Amino acid sequence: MHLRLGHREQIFSYLLTTNYSDKFTTIFLLTHEYYLNSLTILRELLNIFDNPEVLPGSISITKERILDILKLWITLRYNDTSNEIWSTAIKAFINSLKNSSEKKERIWYRKVSDITNERYDSKLKRSYSTTVSVPALDFKKETHEELVTIPQNILDLDPYIVAVHMTMKDDSLFKKIEIKEYFDRGWNDPDTNLYKFIEHFNEVSFWIQTEIVKLPNVKDRSLAIGIFIDIAMELKQLRNYHGIMEVLSALSSLAVGRLKNSWKFLPSKSTANHRALEKLMNSRHSYSLYRQEIASIRSNTPALLFHGTIMQDLNLIEEQETFTNGMVNWHKMDSLSKVFLQIVNRRKVQYYLTIDPKDNTLIYLKKAQVITSD
16 A cells, blocks of 8 residues: 555544555554544544444454454554553453453454553563662671672773663663654653653763763773773673763763873774774764664664664654645655664563672662662
């Protein structure tokens, strides 16, 4: 179906046709809130399911189509939980299938329950359980165990452990962002999780600058720069490209960039790694090398996208009008959905990272107010 412009009612009617495409449905479900209300759509779909004779054709096929739409809707938007009325209505509908007197509807319940009730409950909770907690230290307790030594500065930390903590925090914040927060440049709204995610980027970048410049001599500052380059390399192994840019933006800042003597003391390996990372994340040709690498990562592999490119892409798309002569600009919806689908696909995949509970890195990071308690 090649649609460039369409009235709201026309687009909704296409959604219900038997010759629909998954692509059309995906575009609709990811972008419909630009021109239609989610709860209104859900109620209409459920009304048609209960009264399938309002549409021409087989009642069974109509009901199957409604179920297909709902399954895909939940799959794409599974952690958009701010609309409690919407999620409650979904759950109530699924439970009605479970308790139906009709055998076919109970069979449909089994088909959809794995991506509805389970996804809203246990899977959603797991998606947020990505932070690592360190047991509180009880210095008054008399034991013969060795007291934990608190790191004094970045030179005392393991680059891999820092990279893991950064990734877990970034991932935790990323999982809380709802797709609709990206609508209409939502990163400018202080009340959104997306805004907090971007603010965290700035906070980490500033922290890195502080960790380097606060050291008392050239040698230590050079070591700190090298450690943060090592952290960025570990972030690359973890496929946390957002974190890589947190580090690179700090290293390219005026505060760190002017430390000419400290940069001169860098080992050749650190210098080479820094150049390789800068080349990968270079904005030339719209971050082409980074985009190629992201495209090569398998869909079932966790990765954190650099949100600078997402905002760049959405900024360009938002320049287009949503409506033309009262009709929805479907070309814009198509373009938006391609960006949103990247986010959805990465949001569904979990990092499974563990850290020795005796590790004290988190204590230092919390003290530095970088990895704060949620």
